[in-house]
Amino acid sequence: MAFTGRELRSTVSDGKLALSLEEVRMDDPGDDEIIVRIEAAPINPSDLGLLLGPADLATLARRDGDRPDLTFDIPHARLAAVAGRLDQSMPVGNEGAGTVVAAGRNASSLAGKRVGMIGGAMYADYRRIRASDVIPLPEGATAADGASMFVNPLTALGFVETARREGHPAIVHTAAASNLGQMLQKVCLSDGIPLVNIVRSREQAAILRGIGATFVVNSKDDDFAAQLAEAIEQTGATIAFDAIGGGTLGSDIVRAMERASVRRMSEYNRYGSTVFKQLYIYGALDPSPTTLDRLAFGFQWGVSGWLLFPFLQKAGQDVAQRMRRRVVDELNTTFASTYTRVIGLAEALEPDILRAYERKATGEKFLIDPTRG
Amino acid sequence: MAFTGRELRSTVSDGKLALSLEEVRMDDPGDDEIIVRIEAAPINPSDLGLLLGPADLATLARRDGDRPDLTFDIPHARLAAVAGRLDQSMPVGNEGAGTVVAAGRNASSLAGKRVGMIGGAMYADYRRIRASDVIPLPEGATAADGASMFVNPLTALGFVETARREGHPAIVHTAAASNLGQMLQKVCLSDGIPLVNIVRSREQAAILRGIGATFVVNSKDDDFAAQLAEAIEQTGATIAFDAIGGGTLGSDIVRAMERASVRRMSEYNRYGSTVFKQLYIYGALDPSPTTLDRLAFGFQWGVSGWLLFPFLQKAGQDVAQRMRRRVVDELNTTFASTYTRVIGLAEALEPDILRAYERKATGEKFLIDPTRG
Numbered sequence: 001m002a003f004t005g006r007e008l009r010s011t012v013s014d015g016k017l018a019l020s021l022e023e024v025r026m027d028d029p030g031d032d033e034i035i036v037r038i039e040a041a042p043i044n045p046s047d048l049g050l051l052l053g054p055a056d057l058a059t060l061a062r063r064d065g066d067r068p069d070l071t072f073d074i075p076h077a078r079l080a081a082v083a084g085r086l087d088q089s090m091p092v093g094n095e096g097a098g099t100v101v102a103a104g105r106n107a108s109s110l111a112g113k114r115v116g117m118i119g120g121a122m123y124a125d126y127r128r129i130r131a132s133d134v135i136p137l138p139e140g141a142t143a144a145d146g147a148s149m150f151v152n153p154l155t156a157l158g159f160v161e162t163a164r165r166e167g168h169p170a171i172v173h174t175a176a177a178s179n180l181g182q183m184l185q186k187v188c189l190s191d192g193i194p195l196v197n198i199v200r201s202r203e204q205a206a207i208l209r210g211i212g213a214t215f216v217v218n219s220k221d222d223d224f225a226a227q228l229a230e231a232i233e234q235t236g237a238t239i240a241f242d243a244i245g246g247g248t249l250g251s252d253i254v255r256a257m258e259r260a261s262v263r264r265m266s267e268y269n270r271y272g273s274t275v276f277k278q279l280y281i282y283g284a285l286d287p288s289p290t291t292l293d294r295l296a297f298g299f300q301w302g303v304s305g306w307l308l309f310p311f312l313q314k315a316g317q318d319v320a321q322r323m324r325r326r327v328v329d330e331l332n333t334t335f336a337s338t339y340t341r342v343i344g345l346a347e348a349l350e351p352d353i354l355r356a357y358e359r360k361a362t363g364e365k366f367l368i369d370p371t372r373g
Numbered sequence: 374m375a376f377t378g379r380e381l382r383s384t385v386s387d388g389k390l391a392l393s394l395e396e397v398r399m400d401d402p403g404d405d406e407i408i409v410r411i412e413a414a415p416i417n418p419s420d421l422g423l424l425l426g427p428a429d430l431a432t433l434a435r436r437d438g439d440r441p442d443l444t445f446d447i448p449h450a451r452l453a454a455v456a457g458r459l460d461q462s463m464p465v466g467n468e469g470a471g472t473v474v475a476a477g478r479n480a481s482s483l484a485g486k487r488v489g490m491i492g493g494a495m496y497a498d499y500r501r502i503r504a505s506d507v508i509p510l511p512e513g514a515t516a517a518d519g520a521s522m523f524v525n526p527l528t529a530l531g532f533v534e535t536a537r538r539e540g541h542p543a544i545v546h547t548a549a550a551s552n553l554g555q556m557l558q559k560v561c562l563s564d565g566i567p568l569v570n571i572v573r574s575r576e577q578a579a580i581l582r583g584i585g586a587t588f589v590v591n592s593k594d595d596d597f598a599a600q601l602a603e604a605i606e607q608t609g610a611t612i613a614f615d616a617i618g619g620g621t622l623g624s625d626i627v628r629a630m631e632r633a634s635v636r637r638m639s640e641y642n643r644y645g646s647t648v649f650k651q652l653y654i655y656g657a658l659d660p661s662p663t664t665l666d667r668l669a670f671g672f673q674w675g676v677s678g679w680l681l682f683p684f685l686q687k688a689g690q691d692v693a694q695r696m697r698r699r700v701v702d703e704l705n706t707t708f709a710s711t712y713t714r715v716i717g718l719a720e721a722l723e724p725d726i727l728r729a730y731e732r733k734a735t736g737e738k739f740l741i742d743p744t745r746g
Contacts, residue, residue: 050643080632081669084641245667259453268457270423271680284668292663292676294618294654296454299680303665305672307644 002027003035003101005125006067006345006370009089010051012074012082017055018063019070019349022089026128029104034131036115039143041096041122042337043348043357043366044151045243045283051092053085054078057358060351068349093122093368097137097146107131116146123345125370135324138331144367148179148337151308153327154320155282156183156335158311160191161319163239166278170194172232172240172253175285176216177204179337179365180243185213186334194235198228198249219249228252233260239278241306246286248293250279250303255296262298272298280306285360339365344372375400376408376474378498379718379743382462383424385447385455390428391436392443392722395462399501402477407504409488412516414469414495415710416721416730416739417524418616418656424465426458427451430731433724441722466495466741470510470519480504489519496718498743508697511704517712517740518704521552524681526700526708527693528655529556531684533564534692536612539651543567543608545626548616548658549589550577552710552738557614558586559707567608571601571622592622601625606633612651614679619659621666623652623676628669635671645671653679658733712738717745 006021029035055072063069074082095118103111115134121127137146163171173184176197188195189212196215197208205216215231217224231237232253238261240253254277261273277300281290292303312320327335341364347353348368357366379394402408428445436442447455468491476484488507494500510519536544546557549570561568562585569588570581578589588604590597604610605626611634613626627650634646650673654663665676685693700708714737720726721741730739 053643084635084638085643088641090641251662262457265457268461268463270426270458271682274683281667287668289624290665290667292665294663294678295657295660297678299678300683302675302677304675305667305670307672309644310647310673 003126007121007125008051008092008123008345008348010053010092011087011089012053012085013087015074015076015079017053017072017074019051021067021069021346021349024124024126026126029102029107029128031104031106032131033104033128034100034107034110034115034134035102036098036117036127036129036134037101038096038098038122038124038127038370040098040147041093041368041370042148042151042339043368044094044148045285045360046151047092047094048358048360050090052358053082057355060354062351068346070349070351070354091121091124093124094118094120095148095150096122096127097143097149098127099143101126104131110134110136113137114141114143114146116149118150123348123368123370125345135328138328141331143369144339144342145331145336147367149327149331149335152180152183152337153335154312154323155180155308156187157323157326158308158315159184159241160187160193161315161323162280162306162311163193166239168237168239168278170196170235170237172196172198172237174198174240174249174253175200175243175283177207178243182207182211183335185211190334194237196228196231196235196237198253225252225256229256229259232256233263236260238275239280241280241282243283244286245281245284245290246288248291250281250290251292251294254279254301254303255293258296258298258301272300274300276300276302279303282306337365339367341365342367342369342372344368345370346373376499380494380498381424381465381496381718381721383426383465384460384462385426385458386460388447388449388452390426390445390447392424394440394442394719394722397497397499399499402475402480402501404477404479405504406477406501407473407480407483407488407507408475409471409490409500409502409507410474411469411471411495411497411500411743413471413520414466414741414743415521415524415712416741417467417521418658418733419524420465420467421731421733423463425731426455430728433727435724441719443722443724443727464494464497466497467491467493468521468523469495469500470516470522471500472516474499477504483507483509486510487514487516487519489522491523496721496741496743498718508701511701514704516742517715518709520740521710522700522704522708525553525556525710527685527696528553528681529560529708530696530699531681531688532557532614533560533566534688534696535653535679535684536566539612541610541612541651543569543610545569545571545605545610545613547571547613547622547626548573548656550580551616553616555580555584556708558584563707567610569601569604569608569610571626598625598629602629602632605629606636609633611648612653614653614655616656617659618654618657618663619661621664623654623663624665624667627652627674627676628666631669631671631674645673647673649673649675652676655679710738712740714738715740715742715745717741718743719746
């Protein structure tokens, strides 16, 4: 009972990046394995790094053949960054959901069930995976409901867990109207943690106010700096999670935190406040360098990368287990995702569609359903 | 038996910073206190922040009067940063050494002894201080020998302690030919920790090689990037202490660490290496913003401020005690400081001398001896 299906692959070689759909034959599952027919897999910003790497989108070209097949030039200066993946045909897609179509001896209880899963190679017709790496969806949940139950929900819960562990009373979040941002706002509301949302438009601000956000600051407003200072002063936020990364926004946030902390001090300290301020950069919506006006931070500050998997490892199994359980329990409320467009697997390699999801515009979210072709 | 003497004061008011010598009368010491006649106090970069703050040196002006008295304009944009010290006459000078000229009932064993001390207000003729806050100098040590026994020695030991606690096998240090840098190199040699020294001239490189440094990289060399990469690869350094702060040097260091780590990986990981790389900024020789090319760092990185006193607090009393003991034991070897110029207290307010010590040139080091006038 072997399955044959397509897998989306990304390959860097000879200074080019190629995207293709490869035919893959999947042998019977092992005793502890299952085979899942994938019915929904989201395109997250975190997928695009592997999918498109440092390719120059303007150089997109189709190659002849039966199957969709695209190539891009890679700017010379960026080749060193992908030396480690040279000539390897890499499957793409962090997470997804679908129906179990074959189950090994020790996994027979999953046969026919709908499951959510994480582990890569999800932009494909089928995925062979260890039974312990999937979560059965609650009764009535669709594959679309379960497609994004890992990356965004666990990241939102991970932010809150990180803030708690490090002793911060309130949080700042940028690009805050994203699916992830909305989940974070819902978690913070139910956990009683003040959250300062930074957005880039009125429409985004309205989305967040619509789900109960109190602190929403629009970086396009003329008085953004004053609004931000006010919100940070009111909440006492001393930790920020930043999806943008480039430019000065992260620095502006830390400076506002420091000013609010200094204002609360009774005595002058030339080294600034004694309050530790932490900026975590978890995304790269702006790939330009990060500029830190650190002399306005005092000396008690840190800027770091934040990534889900190292966080989960550090937090330990119990915490990860508790977080997963909460995601299942609140799948259609706190952790509901919305998609603006559902595409087939082959469509993911249509130039116009590719350019649309590559833009990573807040409010737009693509879902791949390989059963659509 | 009251003592009367001068104290150097720095005051911000009406948009100006004023430096003056104030006459201060010191009452008898309390039971647990002593009065020290100060005979040596170094001018460290960390003193200049309080002394000169954000003053514009080009606007230096003398005020009329019997005593030296200088004023400077403060650029309007920088006034907010010193709002906390407005209209306060602040004594200056972190550390120093001298002779105990009066001792309280419980401190009589210190009478007549030469001691080193930290705690501010050391640019003065006399300092009243708790007996527990001073360290008696070893037999034969001069006040100059003991004047810098806190800030630089404890910082050098603090760097090594920090690297050990956080599990880093080797260290990178910038502005490495400073008094502090030489101490750090000696500590690393005796503790067997590889150290990559970054300097800005051949003369500085020679100073470090003269005390046994193996890895010295000159940022003025054309092939600096290649030299740095090579030294980081050879040592496996994953932590850096940066006195410069501004510009891209810190970023260049972290990028080189990441490249060396990636080269050791057997499998491609789109998130970069799993090795944590830490950059601590402890100085501001370049006050311009810090620019981080973070996309070349992977996700396992941190950039933070590093400051001696919070470090000592976090490390705890036992560690601080152990570090202090080592400083006394190795005062004239590992922790020997050299001064290029000794000035009186009044001379510290001579415009030409002030401009000279404000330059913070590596290799130049000023010592104030108030007994010279």
